[in-house]
Amino acid sequence: MICALLVAALPTACGSPEPEQLFKQFGLFGTWAVDCAQPAAPGNPHVTVRQPSPSEILEEHHLGDDHPVNRYSVLEAEKLSDTRLQVTALLHPGTDNEERQTLVFRVRDHTRRTVSNRPEGGPLRVKDGMVVGSELETPVLHKCE
Numbered sequence: 001m002i003c004a005l006l007v008a009a010l011p012t013a014c015g016s017p018e019p020e021q022l023f024k025q026f027g028l029f030g031t032w033a034v035d036c037a038q039p040a041a042p043g044n045p046h047v048t049v050r051q052p053s054p055s056e057i058l059e060e061h062h063l064g065d066d067h068p069v070n071r072y073s074v075l076e077a078e079k080l081s082d083t084r085l086q087v088t089a090l091l092h093p094g095t096d097n098e099e100r101q102t103l104v105f106r107v108r109d110h111t112r113r114t115v116s117n118r119p120e121g122g123p124l125r126v127k128d129g130m131v132v133g134s135e136l137e138t139p140v141l142h143k144c145e
Helices: 002-009 019-025
Strands: 030-033 046-053 056-062 070-079 084-091 099-108 111-119 141-144
Touching: 019 046, 019 056, 019 070
Parallel strands: none
Antiparallel strands: 030 046, 030 141, 046 056, 056 070, 070 084, 084 099, 099 111, 111 141
C-alpha cells in the first residue's frame, strides 16, 4: 500500500531504478567505438556517455570532423533484460530539430549495439539491429578504456 502511494510521487521509490543507476549497471558511461584506436568516422562512430550533473545523462555521437555531433539527452531508461536497455532520449535537445526517440541497446561483453530506434510518432528507423529499408546493420561498439 505504501509503495502504491509513493509510486505516484516518486517513481523510483519502490524499486524502479533511475536512468543513472541503469547506465551504471550496464556499464554505459565512457567512450565507445567500433575501433577505439582509430579516429571517429561515419564507419567508426565514437559515442561518449557522460553525466555532467546528477540528474542529466548526455550522449554524443562523433562521426568525424566533417560531420556535426549528434547529441542525446536521456530522459528515461528501463531494463528489458540482462542485456537489453530501453532508453527514451531527446536527439538535438533544446534546438529546433529536437526529436524524442525510443531506443533499445543490446549491451554484453563490453559491447553495445542499437537494436531498435523509433522517433516519437514515426516509423521504426532501426529494427532488430538493421537500418530499416537498407541492408545495413548498426555497428557493434566496443568500450574504450
